[in-house]
Amino acid sequence: MSPLDFTLVTFVVSVVAGFVGSLLGLGGGMIVTPVLTLALGVDIRYAIGASIVSVIATSSGAAAAYVRQHMTNMRVAMFLEIGTTLGAITGAWLAGRIDPQWLYLIFGLVLTASAIAMLRKRHAAGGPVPPDPMADRLRMHGEFFDESLQRTVAYRVSGSRPALALMYVAGVLSGLLGIGSGALKVPAMDLSMRLPLKVSTATSNFMIGVTAAASAGVYFLRGDIVPFIAAPVAAGVLVGATVGSRVMARLDNRVLRIVFVIVLLIVSVQMILKGVRG
Amino acid sequence: MSDDTSPGSQERKVRALERVVSQVLRLGVLTSFVLVVAGTLMTFLQAPPPGAEPANANGTILTAAPALSNLPRDLARFSGPAWIALGLLVLILTPVMRVAVSAVGFAFQKDRLYVGITLVVLAVLIASFLMG
Numbered sequence: 001m002s003p004l005d006f007t008l009v010t011f012v013v014s015v016v017a018g019f020v021g022s023l024l025g026l027g028g029g030m031i032v033t034p035v036l037t038l039a040l041g042v043d044i045r046y047a048i049g050a051s052i053v054s055v056i057a058t059s060s061g062a063a064a065a066y067v068r069q070h071m072t073n074m075r076v077a078m079f080l081e082i083g084t085t086l087g088a089i090t091g092a093w094l095a096g097r098i099d100p101q102w103l104y105l106i107f108g109l110v111l112t113a114s115a116i117a118m119l120r121k122r123h124a125a126g127g128p129v130p131p132d133p134m135a136d137r138l139r140m141h142g143e144f145f146d147e148s149l150q151r152t153v154a155y156r157v158s159g160s161r162p163a164l165a166l167m168y169v170a171g172v173l174s175g176l177l178g179i180g181s182g183a184l185k186v187p188a189m190d191l192s193m194r195l196p197l198k199v200s201t202a203t204s205n206f207m208i209g210v211t212a213a214a215s216a217g218v219y220f221l222r223g224d225i226v227p228f229i230a231a232p233v234a235a236g237v238l239v240g241a242t243v244g245s246r247v248m249a250r251l252d253n254r255v256l257r258i259v260f261v262i263v264l265l266i267v268s269v270q271m272i273l274k275g276v277r278g
Numbered sequence: 279m280s281d282d283t284s285p286g287s288q289e290r291k292v293r294a295l296e297r298v299v300s301q302v303l304r305l306g307v308l309t310s311f312v313l314v315v316a317g318t319l320m321t322f323l324q325a326p327p328p329g330a331e332p333a334n335a336n337g338t339i340l341t342a343a344p345a346l347s348n349l350p351r352d353l354a355r356f357s358g359p360a361w362i363a364l365g366l367l368v369l370i371l372t373p374v375m376r377v378a379v380s381a382v383g384f385a386f387q388k389d390r391l392y393v394g395i396t397l398v399v400l401a402v403l404i405a406s407f408l409m410g
Contacts, residue, residue, distance in 0.1 A: 004322060053366055057307055060372050064303040070296065074380060078395050081377075085402040089409065138391065209303075210399070213373040217406035220370060221346065227362035228321075231314045234369065238311060 003228070010040065011232035018058065018240025024118060024260055027208075028237035029055050029179040030111060034267045037104070038274070042229060044103050048095065048178035049224035052216045054237035055180045059209035061242060063202075071202035073142045073195065076157060077210075080203075083164045084185075084211040087171020092215035095176045096222055105275030107177050108268045114183045115264035118257060122190065122197065129194045132158040144199055155199070159192035166192065167207075175215030180208040295383035299376050306372030313365025321358025374403050 001009070017031035029051040036047035066072055095103065135141065140157040166188040174181040182204050189200035219225050352360030381396040 007318065007322075053369060056369050056373060057310070060303045060307050060369075060376075063376075064300045064307075074383075075392060078377075078380065078392060078399060081399045082395065082402070085399055085406070089402065089406050092406070093409070138395075209373040210377060210403070213370050214403055214406045216370045217403065218409060220367065221407060221409075225363075225366060227317065227359040227366065230366055231318045231362045234366065235311060235314050235318075238307070 006040070007228070007232050010036070010229065011236040013040075014054065014233045014236025015240040015243075018054070018237035018242075019244040020240075020260070021237070022058070022241040022244030024257075025182070026114060026118070027055060027180040027182055028058060028241055029177075030114060030264075032233055032237060033107065033178060034111070034271055036229070036233070038267070038270055044100050044107075045095065045224050046226050046229050048103065049216075049219040049226065050230040050233035051178035052174075052212050052219060053225060053230050053234045055174075055178065055212040056209050056216060057234050057238040058241040059180060059205055059212065061238060062245065063206045063209055066202040066205055069145075069202070071144055071198055072206045073140065073157075073199055073203050074206075075138065075140050075142070076189070076193065076195065077203050077206050079138060079140065079160065080164060080167045080185075080189075081207055081210050083167035084171035084174070084207055085214040087168040087173075088175035088211045088214035089171075089218060090168075091172040091175025091177075092218035093175075094172070096218075096224070101275050101278055103177070103275070104271050108271030108273075108275060110173060110177060110179070111264060111268040111271060115261045115268065117183055117187075118261050118264075122186075124197055125191050125194055129156045129158045132160055134160045135193075142199070144196065146196075146198070153196065155196050156194070158194045163188050163192045171211050171214070174208075174211050175218070178215075178219075180212065182208055291386050292383070295379070295386065299379050299383075302375050302379055303372060306368060306375060310365045310369035310372070313368060314362050317358045317361030317363075317365060319358075320356060320361055324356070324358060374400070377403060 013035050014028065014032050017035060018028040020026075021028040021031050032054065033044070033047045033051045036042040036050070037044045042050075063072070135157040138160065140160065141155065142157070143152050143154040145151070146153045167185065170181040170184040170188070173179065173184065185204040185207060186200050189195045189204060190197060193200075195203065216225065349360055349363060353364060377396060377400050381393055381400060384392040384396055
């Protein structure tokens with residue numbers, strides 16, 4: 001493959017990954033890394049370095065819109081980012097030191113879990129919100145304007161400590177695998193912190209960019225963000241995700257979702273096999 | 279209550295801040311996209327400068343990422359990969375900028391606790407650039 005062909009193929013693949021990722025709510029990183037490594041033979045560390053940059057691009061683009069809609073809880077985001085950024089640095093540091101085989105293996109397992117999680121319907125926890133003195137002290141409770149109800153809805157925040165611990169884990173996975181790990185952040189905020197679903201989505205998206213920036217700094221200085229790979233990936237995923245979010249809302253067609261889940265499971269098995277066999 | 283701390287005035291400041299954050303994010307992504315595309319075009323339109331050969335047949339990369347210390351020199355030479363690297367750097371720094379803007383915002387609201395929390399996050403982000 002000539003350098004020009006490589007750039008063009010990688011760009012097209014990344015546009016598709018960004019598009020599909022935004023439809024599934026998975027993020028482009030989960031899709032672009034398997035394609036780069038399994039189909040194009042790119043070193044997994046460079047694929048992850050390119051993917052983490054694309055995560056920043058899509059998250060920052062989407063966050064710009066969410067902030068204007070006042071959905072993001074900035075206090076919750078800032079508090080949890082202490083966990084996610086520390087985790088991201090840990091993950092990025094680890095990625096440079098463990099055998100790449102492990103990266104394939106862990107990536108495959110996380111992709112399997114994310115694919116299966118796509119089948120579950122997202123739900124808010126029921127019942128009264130348990131009191132959380134830490135959330136009180138840090139004044140995390142907030143309100144947002146609900147479009148469908150046409151009024152401002154106030155909410156109380158709970159479980160800030162377990163959420164902070166979960167965010168550290170989400171940060172480690174993000175830094176290790178070059179993914180946004182929204183699949184872990186959103187349920188932590190829905191179920192542990194009891195944030196309204198729309199607020200969780202916006203706040204998670206806001207945090208993903210900052211988390212990715214922490215590990216991208218490590219990758220950049222280590223020389224794992226190679227311009228030749230990262231350029232078509234970042235530009236492609238950004239274009240794909242932007243088109244994806246404009247063209248239609250998130251995919252709710254059950255049959256299509258199941259088809260995607262099966263495809264993702266096949267890809268994860270291949271990643272795991274590559275990790276085991278080398 | 280002085281005018282500074284009245285709820286209406288605070289609300290206006292928060293809204294103004296959210297606009298700034300939103301614009302920082304948009305501008306960062308856009309600038310980076312333009313630089314990355316320009317750098318890619320430069321790379322293919324020019325004879326590759328030494329040490330900037332792209333991927334080989336297997337997609338294995340022959341070129342290393344340009345060293346940060348050589349970046350100003352390579353930019354002045356209009357090296358494509360260096361301009362791509364600059365674009366990627368702008369992208370990575372975009373969320374860092376937005377954290378910095380948030381720190382200023384919390385300071386406007388005289389919210390010392392969150393100025394502190396935000397500065398911790400900012401410190402972690404800066405540390406990440408020192409430990410690559």
